[in-house]
Amino acid sequence: MIKKIIHKKKLLAIIIDEKKFFNHGVNFVTPSFLSLQLGFIKHKSNTFIKPHTHNSYLRKIKKTTEVLLIKKGLLRVDFYDIRNKYLFSKVVSKNQILILVDGSHGFKIIKDCLIIEIKQGPFNLALDKKRFNKIDEKNIKIKK
Numbered sequence: 687m688i689k690k691i692i693h694k695k696k697l698l699a700i701i702i703d704e705k706k707f708f709n710h711g712v713n714f715v716t717p718s719f720l721s722l723q724l725g726f727i728k729h730k731s732n733t734f735i736k737p738h739t740h741n742s743y744l745r746k747i748k749k750t751t752e753v754l755l756i757k758k759g760l761l762r763v764d765f766y767d768i769r770n771k772y773l774f775s776k777v778v779s780k781n782q783i784l785i786l787v788d789g790s791h792g793f794k795i796i797k798d799c800l801i802i803e804i805k806q807g808p809f810n811l812a813l814d815k816k817r818f819n820k821i822d823e824k825n826i827k828i829k830k
Contacts, residue, residue: 720751754802767789
């Protein structure tokens with residue numbers, strides 16, 4: 687299952703159930719315009735993948751995209767717009783993959799988590815991230 691999280695026609699995130707996408711071959715689940723691509727690869731033994739190199743060319747990336755692989759636990763993602771206004775929350779669980787594309791976000795660990803994070807680099811704390819106050823817990827709205 688792929689669930690696109692959209693607000694006002696803007697793609698904020700994608701949630702993927704990891705186990706459902708290991709089909710034969712190479713299967714990308716992200717649209718080609720995203721600055722970070724995610725694919726699943728499944729081949730039988732003795733399959734050859736032709737040697738290749740990735741060409742060097744200048745890419746312009748304006749925003750960090752993050753991929754979180756939830757290996758254990760339960761995580762609440764709180765979504766905010768670019769002005770830091772709270773929108774809604776989603777719960778992500780074990781064996782799901784969360785791709786954070788746009789807007790702002792915060793997290794609450796609901797059940798002990800083990801998470802693998804992948805994002806573009808290099809990371810520069812001064813330029814890459816701006817923190818702000820979280821939403822009051824009594825105002826949380828979980829979106830199905």
